[in-house]
Amino acid sequence: xxxxxxxxxxxxxxxxxxxxxxxxxxxxxxxxxxxxxxxxxxxxxxxxxxxxxxxxxxxxxxxxxxxxxxxxxxxxxxxxxxxxxxxxxxxxxxxxxxxxxxxxxxxxxxxxxxxxxxxxxxxxxxxxxxxxxxxxxxxxxxxxxxxxxx
Amino acid sequence: xxxxxxxxxxxxxxxxxxxxxxxxxxxxxxxxxxxxxxxxxxxxxxxxxxxxxxxxxxxxxxxxxxxxxxxxxxxxxxxxxxxxxxxxxxxxxxxxxxxxxxxxxxxxxxxxxxxxxxxxxxxxxxxxxxxxxxxxxxxxxxxxxxxxxx
DNA sequence: TTAATAGTTGACAATTTTAGTAAGGTATGT
DNA sequence: ACATACCTTACTAAAATTGTCAACTATTAA
Numbered sequence: 001x002x003x004x005x006x007x008x009x010x011x012x013x014x015x016x017x018x019x020x021x022x023x024x025x026x027x028x029x030x031x032x033x034x035x036x037x038x039x040x041x042x043x044x045x046x047x048x049x050x051x052x053x054x055x056x057x058x059x060x061x062x063x064x065x066x067x068x069x070x071x072x073x074x075x076x077x078x079x080x081x082x083x084x085x086x087x088x089x090x091x092x093x094x095x096x097x098x099x100x101x102x103x104x105x106x107x108x109x110x111x112x113x114x115x116x117x118x119x120x121x122x123x124x125x126x127x128x129x130x131x132x133x134x135x136x137x138x139x140x141x142x143x144x145x146x147x148x149x150x
Numbered sequence: 151x152x153x154x155x156x157x158x159x160x161x162x163x164x165x166x167x168x169x170x171x172x173x174x175x176x177x178x179x180x181x182x183x184x185x186x187x188x189x190x191x192x193x194x195x196x197x198x199x200x201x202x203x204x205x206x207x208x209x210x211x212x213x214x215x216x217x218x219x220x221x222x223x224x225x226x227x228x229x230x231x232x233x234x235x236x237x238x239x240x241x242x243x244x245x246x247x248x249x250x251x252x253x254x255x256x257x258x259x260x261x262x263x264x265x266x267x268x269x270x271x272x273x274x275x276x277x278x279x280x281x282x283x284x285x286x287x288x289x290x291x292x293x294x295x296x297x298x299x300x
Numbered sequence: 301t302t303a304a305t306a307g308t309t310g311a312c313a314a315t316t317t318t319a320g321t322a323a324g325g326t327a328t329g330t
Numbered sequence: 331a332c333a334t335a336c337c338t339t340a341c342t343a344a345a346a347t348t349g350t351c352a353a354c355t356a357t358t359a360a
Contacts, residue, residue, distance in 0.1 A: 001151075001154075001234055001269060003151060004347070004348090005347080006348080007151075008258065008262070011258050012258050015257055027305080027306060027307085028306080028307080029305095038348085038349060040350060041348070041349060043307075043308075043309090044349095047307090047308070050307090057306090057307055058306090058307085059306060059307050059308090059357055060304095060305065060306065060359095061304065061305040061357070062305080063307070063356090063358085064307085065307085076261060080151070106288060107284045107285045107288065108161050108165065111226060111273075111276060112153060112158070114272065115153070118268055118272050119265065119268070122268050126261060134257045134260070138257065154317095155318080156319080177334080178336080179334095179335075188319085188320060188321080190321060191319070191321085193336075193338090194320095196336085197336090197337065197338070200336095207337090208328090208335090208336085209326080209328055209329095209336050210327060210328030210329050210330095211329050211330070211333065211335070212329065212330095213327090213328075213329085213334075213336070214335075214336085
């Protein structure tokens with residue numbers, strides 16, 4: 001029961017983007033360096049996040065990515081779902097549970113299905129805005145307002 | 151975000167055991183056939199379940215496995231945790247989160263930690279007894295009491 | 301208009317994890 | 331003794347994950 005590093009990267013990168021962009025496009029190179037995530041890998045992730053319309057892109061010099069919506073409207077669940085593809089904890093739920101016969105299977109199905117719903121419910125209840133606020137609060141401890149800020 | 155087939159097998163096998171044993175030891179061979187799980191694989195799983203004192207074994211002919219406790223006291227979470235080893239959704243939680251510095255990481259940590267707690271909470275709230283009852287209700291539909299039962 | 305930046309996209313390779321197989325052993329009841 | 335069935339470790343094959351590479355397109359600025 002592991003979350004892929006893909007999903008961890010994606011969420012971290014989105015928090016980083018949200019913290020460091022203020023309407024300004026943030027190039028992946030920056031995020032890559034700050035978060036220590038391979039640039040090429042990030043590109044793949046943001047490719048998908050863009051298709052999901054979670055971010056938008058600006059090409060060319062001075063370009064980068066920006067949030068496609070206010071961070072309050074971006075849920076962690078969306079980010080995870082987009083890179084993690086099937087958010088069902090078991091394969092036989094992928095087709096809606098059609099191909100299931102054996103009894104003990106059906107019984108356990110309910111467990112996995114319920115689990116999936118809890119997972120999605122939990123992650124969908126957290127917005128990027130919350131994480132951003134928390135991250136900024138954490139940053140303030142390291143370099144308080146009036147400190148080394150330019 | 152997948153549950154391993156290992157865990158699925160383990161829960162299904164435990165339900166099967168609970169349904170078909172009435173104090174009688176059930177050999178893995180039977181479970182293997184009914185649930186279509188490779189025998190050798192099952193042996194590995196029950197090896198661990200025994201170490202976790204979820205089941206007990208009876209060796210020799212007529213032997214097999216029995217529940218180590220009443221099914222009401224066996225939680226699905228236990229079964230899953232035993233075969234799934236780390237039930238933390240991310241690796242950096244394994245050591246209790248000691249090796250974590252970057253801010254956006256800490257922020258996301260809280261997410262994964264919360265998620266792990268939810269997962270465990272959900273699975274620990276389901277007892278093998280409940281699943282057994284459900285499974286038996288399902289069986290009754292196929293072969294009602296007074297039917298083909300020996 | 302040329303060069304540099306930065307996103308776009310697909311293919312591919314390395315690594316790790318998972319699932320499954322095999323084999324030999326030990327205890328026990330008939 | 332023999333068959334049953336648990337016990338345990340080692341290994342292999344397949345799949346998924348993670349990461350890399352390369353080539354391309356759009357855009358800005360000198």
